[in-house]
Amino acid sequence: MFIIGELINGMYLSIAKAIKEKNKEVIQKCALDQIACGADALDLNCGPASKNPTADIQWLVEVIQEVTDKTLVLDSSKPQVIDAGLRVMKNKVMINSTTADPQKLAIMIPLANQHNAKLIGLAIDAKGIPQNKDQRLELAATIVSACSESGFPIEELYLDPIVLPVNLGQAQMKDILEAIRDFKIISEPQPKTVIGLSNVSQGSSFRSLINRMFLVMAVGYGLDAAILDPTDKELMDSLITAELILNKQIYCDSYLDAYRKK
Amino acid sequence: MFIIGELINGMYLSIAKAIKEKNKEVIQKCALDQIACGADALDLNCGPASKNPTADIQWLVEVIQEVTDKTLVLDSSKPQVIDAGLRVMKNKVMINSTTADPQKLAIMIPLANQHNAKLIGLAIDAKGIPQNKDQRLELAATIVSACSESGFPIEELYLDPIVLPVNLGQAQMKDILEAIRDFKIISEPQPKTVIGLSNVSQGSSFRSLINRMFLVMAVGYGLDAAILDPTDKELMDSLITAELILNKQIYCDSYLDAYRKK
Numbered sequence: 001m002f003i004i005g006e007l008i009n010g011m012y013l014s015i016a017k018a019i020k021e022k023n024k025e026v027i028q029k030c031a032l033d034q035i036a037c038g039a040d041a042l043d044l045n046c047g048p049a050s051k052n053p054t055a056d057i058q059w060l061v062e063v064i065q066e067v068t069d070k071t072l073v074l075d076s077s078k079p080q081v082i083d084a085g086l087r088v089m090k091n092k093v094m095i096n097s098t099t100a101d102p103q104k105l106a107i108m109i110p111l112a113n114q115h116n117a118k119l120i121g122l123a124i125d126a127k128g129i130p131q132n133k134d135q136r137l138e139l140a141a142t143i144v145s146a147c148s149e150s151g152f153p154i155e156e157l158y159l160d161p162i163v164l165p166v167n168l169g170q171a172q173m174k175d176i177l178e179a180i181r182d183f184k185i186i187s188e189p190q191p192k193t194v195i196g197l198s199n200v201s202q203g204s205s206f207r208s209l210i211n212r213m214f215l216v217m218a219v220g221y222g223l224d225a226a227i228l229d230p231t232d233k234e235l236m237d238s239l240i241t242a243e244l245i246l247n248k249q250i251y252c253d254s255y256l257d258a259y260r261k262k
Numbered sequence: 263m264f265i266i267g268e269l270i271n272g273m274y275l276s277i278a279k280a281i282k283e284k285n286k287e288v289i290q291k292c293a294l295d296q297i298a299c300g301a302d303a304l305d306l307n308c309g310p311a312s313k314n315p316t317a318d319i320q321w322l323v324e325v326i327q328e329v330t331d332k333t334l335v336l337d338s339s340k341p342q343v344i345d346a347g348l349r350v351m352k353n354k355v356m357i358n359s360t361t362a363d364p365q366k367l368a369i370m371i372p373l374a375n376q377h378n379a380k381l382i383g384l385a386i387d388a389k390g391i392p393q394n395k396d397q398r399l400e401l402a403a404t405i406v407s408a409c410s411e412s413g414f415p416i417e418e419l420y421l422d423p424i425v426l427p428v429n430l431g432q433a434q435m436k437d438i439l440e441a442i443r444d445f446k447i448i449s450e451p452q453p454k455t456v457i458g459l460s461n462v463s464q465g466s467s468f469r470s471l472i473n474r475m476f477l478v479m480a481v482g483y484g485l486d487a488a489i490l491d492p493t494d495k496e497l498m499d500s501l502i503t504a505e506l507i508l509n510k511q512i513y514c515d516s517y518l519d520a521y522r523k524k
Contacts, residue, residue, distance in 0.1 A: 217504065241468070253466070
């Protein structure tokens, strides 16, 4: 599982404050904490309060590159913010995200190609959130097809089925899980899959429990990557155990420790 | 999920002692505790130490019927023990189990038919434990076919893929999960599926965590029933949440309590 730490996001007040005050210690500590807990990559999102997101994303990239060479994930719906982040990027990079809209694809795929970036493709377009598995597959196929036409390597494409909060989208949860499985049959080579996990428990009680259970089921359906809170120890224990069951790491009695020492 | 409590089993010393001393309070308390925690049925196994398993299973059935009318699951590889239990059975009943061996099927299916019993069919035969998904499907198909020929209702058949301990059978875990899914395509009407959960963590550290994660993935693959310890609260919380995600109960903020009050 490719684990993308979600915590450097301006929707969290402490991060918004650190971005505003250019307090790099807070950001660097948040980066290193997530990496220590198992993050393979770090999502960077300036948040809704940022008045100058192109400058803020560049500052985030620069201060985090001082302390890690892990993959950085530029998270914005605005192409100019992604572009700004890419200009100062030295680490490996992932673009989060394009939608299935032709005008978005026409901007984001060339950017990803130009910077050898991985790309997250959301199964959504201007018509809004898909209502079932077939709509998800159709949107995903649109993205795959646009990537193929532009010579973007499909193994570097991470399709996101759009996870809904279980308290609103309960009837669609099984479709979302099956979309994770079925995205793989859209093309050969296969695209990868990713979810933004925490959304599943938005507004619910027992958030951590719901996150854990959805993640484990998604792993069972073949999920490749997740944006999540790697400092949630129970979540990481669940993920490590799910991957153990699927034979993705060799069993030993102290497999939780062994994973963390890797 | 049809939850079968596993605790009335003579392999546990306290149960073996209660059976030997005919201490019905211990057995009745164990039955009621499991039901209070959510068991829909109770597995009854006299254990390896029983010198007179036909008499012992009858005693178990009789003392448990005094306190509950839940389904009782007669758990023995010996047809004469199953037969003895059936003779004193007033509750609904499930036979645990037949294998795919012709001589076992020839005894167990008529017994199940005669007593309107549900039947657990193990994907195993005299050749031993199956080595992959295809062998599991072949064994399951043999059982389904024998049931069909004898007029046993396939909806009452619970196919068990044989869960191996993860520390020994790690390479087969995914096959076992996929067998749970694919058993459904053997016939129409579909057979049901069941697992003996605790075996997955036999000999491992972190038993409860491994049980939870395997169960949740199995639920994601469509599992219908499980033999497990319903007094493991974290296990039950996980199961309830997994079923919530799959839309098998309506979301409410207190969904864990709501499930338990049902």
